[in-house]
Amino acid sequence: GIPGWRKGTMVASLGQQTQNFGFYVTADGHYSFRGDLIDLTVDPLEQIMRQISLEHQPERGPKDAKVTIVEYSDFQCPFCARVYATLENDVLKDYGDKVRIVFKNFPLTSIHPWAGDAALASECAFQQGNDKFWAMYNGLFSKQSDITRENLKDRAGDIARDAGLDVARFQECFDGKKAQDAVDADVHEAAALGINSTPTFFVNGRRLSGALAPADLKQAIDGALGANR
Numbered sequence: 001g002i003p004g005w006r007k008g009t010m011v012a013s014l015g016q017q018t019q020n021f022g023f024y025v026t027a028d029g030h031y032s033f034r035g036d037l038i039d040l041t042v043d044p045l046e047q048i049m050r051q052i053s054l055e056h057q058p059e060r061g062p063k064d065a066k067v068t069i070v071e072y073s074d075f076q077c078p079f080c081a082r083v084y085a086t087l088e089n090d091v092l093k094d095y096g097d098k099v100r101i102v103f104k105n106f107p108l109t110s111i112h113p114w115a116g117d118a119a120l121a122s123e124c125a126f127q128q129g130n131d132k133f134w135a136m137y138n139g140l141f142s143k144q145s146d147i148t149r150e151n152l153k154d155r156a157g158d159i160a161r162d163a164g165l166d167v168a169r170f171q172e173c174f175d176g177k178k179a180q181d182a183v184d185a186d187v188h189e190a191a192a193l194g195i196n197s198t199p200t201f202f203v204n205g206r207r208l209s210g211a212l213a214p215a216d217l218k219q220a221i222d223g224a225l226g227a228n229r
Contacts, residue, residue, distance in 0.1 A: 008022070045205025048193070067100070067221050068099075068202075072104045072198060077198045086212065119186075121156035127179055157171060199212075
């Protein structure tokens with residue numbers, strides 16, 4: 001901290017979305033400024049990556065890959081579905097074991113009525129294995145245009161059955177919201193990072209947002225690979 005200054009956190013909420021703002025105030029209460037201290041002795045991109053939990057998360061690629069891509073996404077978001085195709089058809093195909101992709105749920109429930117339930121379904125699938133999560137991920141994005149709030153549970157159940165999940169266990173998790181804590185942890189982490197839209201990516205700590213073209217993601221990955229040579 002700064003001698004003579006006290007640190008505080010202000011939380012702004014809109015529906016289920018929250019965002020944290022750091023601020024400092026002098027001990028006598030006369031002066032204040034908003035923002036966070038930046039340690040100039042530490043790589044700022046490394047500092048961002050330290051704020052992201054990478055353990056026990058849905059992931060693809062080796063843990064020691066030179067590039068880690070963290071994706072904060074919403075299964076009902078059309079831009080996320082577009083980037084899903086980019087990841088499948090371009091990034092994973094072209095970079096193979098050079099990249100590790102870590103998925104985080106960030107359902108924008110105020111504008112996407114079934115995104116929260118889809119996030120829960122994905123975490124319930126993850127409880128049965130990393131590969132089961134990715135089967136649910138693929139199914140939800142590929143069927144996005146056919147899913148509604150009313151049929152989400154049935155569609156997710158179909159995906160679970162086709163992927164070889166224990167369907168009874170999956171439905172018990174979904175109905176009892178037994179994986180909601182995992183969704184909430186992702187949402188809180190995203191809020192702490194100042195994320196307010198989907199998809200948002202961090203490529204070795206470098207932030208990218210929106211419906212990225214394959215060339216945009218590749219440029220960021222190539223830059224990260226160059227920095228790690």
